[in-house]
Amino acid sequence: MPNHKITMAKHLQRELEKLKKKILSVGSMVEDRVQRAIRAIELQDAELAGEIIRSDFEIDEAEVEVEEECLKLLALYQPVAVDLRFITATMKINNDLERVGDEAVNIAERVMVLSEKKRVRVPFSYHDMAEKTDFMMRKSLDSFVNLDLDLAFQVIIMDDAVDEMNHRIYDMVKDAIRQHPDSVGYLLNLLLISRHLERIADHATNIAEEVIYLIEGEIVRHGMSDVLK
Amino acid sequence: MPNHKITMAKHLQRELEKLKKKILSVGSMVEDRVQRAIRAIELQDAELAGEIIRSDFEIDEAEVEVEEECLKLLALYQPVAVDLRFITATMKINNDLERVGDEAVNIAERVMVLSEKKRVRVPFSYHDMAEKTDFMMRKSLDSFVNLDLDLAFQVIIMDDAVDEMNHRIYDMVKDAIRQHPDSVGYLLNLLLISRHLERIADHATNIAEEVIYLIEGEIVRHGMSDVLK
Numbered sequence: 001m002p003n004h005k006i007t008m009a010k011h012l013q014r015e016l017e018k019l020k021k022k023i024l025s026v027g028s029m030v031e032d033r034v035q036r037a038i039r040a041i042e043l044q045d046a047e048l049a050g051e052i053i054r055s056d057f058e059i060d061e062a063e064v065e066v067e068e069e070c071l072k073l074l075a076l077y078q079p080v081a082v083d084l085r086f087i088t089a090t091m092k093i094n095n096d097l098e099r100v101g102d103e104a105v106n107i108a109e110r111v112m113v114l115s116e117k118k119r120v121r122v123p124f125s126y127h128d129m130a131e132k133t134d135f136m137m138r139k140s141l142d143s144f145v146n147l148d149l150d151l152a153f154q155v156i157i158m159d160d161a162v163d164e165m166n167h168r169i170y171d172m173v174k175d176a177i178r179q180h181p182d183s184v185g186y187l188l189n190l191l192l193i194s195r196h197l198e199r200i201a202d203h204a205t206n207i208a209e210e211v212i213y214l215i216e217g218e219i220v221r222h223g224m225s226d227v228l229k
Numbered sequence: 230m231p232n233h234k235i236t237m238a239k240h241l242q243r244e245l246e247k248l249k250k251k252i253l254s255v256g257s258m259v260e261d262r263v264q265r266a267i268r269a270i271e272l273q274d275a276e277l278a279g280e281i282i283r284s285d286f287e288i289d290e291a292e293v294e295v296e297e298e299c300l301k302l303l304a305l306y307q308p309v310a311v312d313l314r315f316i317t318a319t320m321k322i323n324n325d326l327e328r329v330g331d332e333a334v335n336i337a338e339r340v341m342v343l344s345e346k347k348r349v350r351v352p353f354s355y356h357d358m359a360e361k362t363d364f365m366m367r368k369s370l371d372s373f374v375n376l377d378l379d380l381a382f383q384v385i386i387m388d389d390a391v392d393e394m395n396h397r398i399y400d401m402v403k404d405a406i407r408q409h410p411d412s413v414g415y416l417l418n419l420l421l422i423s424r425h426l427e428r429i430a431d432h433a434t435n436i437a438e439e440v441i442y443l444i445e446g447e448i449v450r451h452g453m454s455d456v457l458k
Contacts, residue, residue: 071313071314071317074303074313074317075310075313078307078309080307081304084303084304088320095321095324170417174413174414177406177410177413178410178411178413181406181407182407184406184410185403188399188420191417
């Protein structure tokens with residue numbers, strides 16, 4: 001290999017390390033928002049919800065920065081094989097992370113609305129669903145950091161459980177509405193929170209699928225969890 | 230330019246043309262699903278809904294094919310500048326299209342559920358919202374084909390109107406549930422259909438934003454529609 005090629009290759013590796021740090025810091029920001037959103041639900045804390053909404057621009061900015069960095073590396077180093085896959089995987093994971101941030105904002109908005117309405121006691125809590133969703137988010141990022149195939153598969157399998165929890169909450173909200181039709185506005189907000197959590201779990205699943213693709217070099221989307229059953 | 234470089238450049242242009250045709254054919258497939266989903270809502274046609282669900286794998290397969298093609302072109306030709314942007318834009322648009330296909334499936338599933346329940350007369354129709362959403366999808370793809378900046382901006386502006394329609398339907402479903410608490414299951418499905426349509430409009434907006442980025446070379450996401458007001 002001529003000398004300048006070796007130098008370029010070294011530069012690229014250094015840039016990829018930096019990129020990885022950057023996307024992981026976006027991941028931490030997003031994870032923090034998810035955890036705060038969950039706390040805002042549990043405490044029905046409108047102030048905390050407001051903070052989440054106001055700070056979303058930080059995630060948006062970080063997302064654009066990571067994407068621009070990816071495009072720069074593609075153009076400058078023209079990477080191939082695993083380096084190329086790493087960059088395109090980063091672009092997709094970045095996109096999912098930003099959308100998770102949006103879902104945290106959606107949850108925060110629901111909490112704001114709830115805090116203004118008369119509270120209705122419902123026979124369920126989001127605790128288990130929120131915990132599992134948060135866990136999936138963290139593990140999907142861990143699987144990316146450590147290129148851990150097993151962990152990525154575990155995340156994908158967990159998604160079914162979250163879907164199931166979402167269906168159960170849906171049924172319980174339906175019953176609650178039947179009993180308290182006047183509080184339908186309040187109760188519909190509970191339903192939407194459950195759906196937003198479920199979407200966060202979907203994004204964690206997307207991230208895990210990207211990680212598997214990155215490791216195995218094969219696109220394994222669509223019906224993945226069916227294969228695993 | 231040495232001869233082999235000119236040949237490579239010509240090859241790449243030909244490959245990019247092919248890629249464009251491929252992503253547009255995915256676009257047509259997805260558009261077709263959206264239109265059928267809308268028809269299934271209007272006619273509450275469970276059979277049509279079943280067809281949409283059963284044929285989703287075609288879109289999934291087409292998506293994977295386009296993505297693999299993009300990765301191949303990136304690795305093989307190491308494109309820069311506008312060619313690179315075209316490929317990464319195609320990857321993102323491809324992703325949005327596949328998710329629109331998923332939303333069409335979600336709508337079809339709701340229609341299936343609705344068809345098994347006792348019908349409730351509601352004082353609204355999806356007609357305007359569905360028409361606008363379908364229009365946005367078509368125009369976002371047109372803006373991509375023709376690299377039409379004005380049209381892309383128009384799509385983005387339209388998104389607010391669809392959001393507004395979604396809110397109105399939400400309020401009307403809420404009132405209907407108050408009046409018919411026993412039909413809450415039926416009515417919640419109507420609510421979900423409205424949200425799925427709204428998400429399709431969101432994806433059309435994402436596509437339009439990608440087109441603007443492709444043309445202008447600047448990432449113009451987040452709060453775009455605020456700037457335009």
